[in-house]
Amino acid sequence: MAIAIWVPDALVSIMSGGISVLHVDDDPALLDLTATFLEREHEKITVTTATSAPDAMARVTNGTVDCIVSDYEMPELDGLEFLETVRGEGHDLPFILFTGKGSEEIASEAISAGVTDYLQKQPGTEQYTMLANRIENAVDRQRARTAQTESEQRYRRLVDRLPIGIAVHRERRLRYVNDAAAAIVDASPEDLEGRAILSFVAPDDRDRIADRLERAECGETPQRWIEFDLEVEAGTESESNSATTTPADKRPVEAIGTPIRFDGESAVQVILRDLTDQRQAERTRRRFETIVESLADGALVVDDGRIVDVTRGLAATVGTDRSVLTGQPWTAIVDESTDDDTLGALEAAVSPTASDTPRSSIDRTLRLRTSESPLEARLELRPFEDTQLASDAFGVVHVSDRRTDERNQ
Incomplete structure (x- = not known):
């Protein structure tokens, strides 16, 4: 039919x-x-x-x-x-x-x-x-x-909701900014579009970034990311190298630009990554290392129930290398002969769920697992109060007043 x-x-x-x-x-x-x-x-x-x-x-x-x-x-x-x-x-x-x-x-x-x-x-x-x-x-x-x-x-539609920062500029002015890029400088995309891109770059980095922008505008495709600081409160029309009069909060970022067509004209798309958390983690790690290395007695750093770092002295005491202990559960240094009450108290203090409750110092005697016979030691758990150093999810287990079984007899 x-x-x-x-x-x-x-x-x-x-x-x-x-x-x-x-x-x-x-x-x-x-x-x-x-x-x-x-x-x-x-x-x-x-x-x-x-x-x-x-x-x-x-x-x-x-x-x-x-x-x-x-x-x-x-x-x-x-x-x-x-x-x-x-x-x-x-x-x-x-x-x-x-x-x-x-x-x-x-x-x-x-x-x-x-x-x-x-x-x-x-x-x-x-x-x-x-x-x-x-x-x-x-x-x-x-x-x-x-x-x-x-x-x-x-x-x-594709770029607006991406979790990475995307910005498009033409003639050194921002033409499009997605939410993730705007959040890096605590602004909205509408506040940023039309602004001079160099006005958000820290003065010390502007010459370097201006050179990179010029090459991108000429159609050169960069082969590597570049790191620099953004000034959150700058946002002025000035692109000079002079410092702004208003103190600005600097945000470390890395970026890479690619020539594209936008609104029918040549432009440059920039991918931005906020390095704030990464830099903070690096500073925290360095401060941990400094603190741990400066302790006279054996000590270890515990985060989420696992050993983050350990002093050479404590590693030598238990008869193993620091690299072997790092990443293991904190109980890797505790002998099974340690009483259950002590184990329970320490486990509650350093476990991942313990971060939901206020931290308090703990002073306990336990037995260390060593390559020879167990070693009795006194552990003092001291949570960090310095928020710049670490959150309260971290703590240092400090070993002092070490005594062998023979010395207790």
Whole structure:
């Protein structure tokens, strides 16, 4: 059984890459003549007609029109009033004013109103060739703009919610910033777009970053990340190397830029990574090492129930290397002969769940597991109170007053 499906000519034109033209004029004979010549002149053009602006609006609303060609003098609404109605309804279609009423005043008024093109009716058929060319050019430009807009929207949808910072700049000014990049400087994307990119770079780093920007703008693709400091409170239009008058909070970042096309023009996309946590972790690690190495007696650092660091003295006492102990559960140094109450108290203090409760010092006697016989020792758990050094999830188990079983007899 055969099934016949009717598809409007205008929709067929759109689906095939054609151009659907809506011609509006109160002269039916002229409408027929123009449609005949336009479709003969350009095989991709399909013309539908309307004799008044209100009738035409229904066809505009259904979304199957690529271009509007309108007369100027018409009943109910003239051509420019019709244009205003079309734009007011949110339709950004090419609009060509094709009129027999020609004057500099009308042309100026049409341009001011935002018509895409203006063409005065002339005797002869050459005018239809010109009109067909104007229609094709206007639709091609509109489709290119639409494609660019859709491409940018896809880019924004993809990038907006990425957890890494993305910024796009052109001529040293920010054109787009996603939420993750804006959060690095405690701002919103709207606050940053349009600002000078170097105004957020710490003065000591600006010459270096300016050189990198210049190379990226010339199309060079950087092969490595570059580290520098952003100034959170700077945000001024000044790009000089002089310090800002307002103290700024510096945020260490690393970045890499890539030339791209954005809004149809050359630009540079920058990927930003906030290094604040990484730098803090490095400082914490160095301070841990300094503290642990300075302890006269054996000591170890425990985080989430595992050994983070251990002094050489304690490692030597239990008869193993520091590298072997690091990463193991803290109980790796405790002999099984240690009483259960002591083990339970220490486990509660250094376990991962202990960070949910306030820390307190613990002073207990236990037995260390060594390569020879167990060694009795006194352990003092001292949680860190310095928040710059570590959170309260860290603690130092300090071994002092070591006594062997023989000394207790």
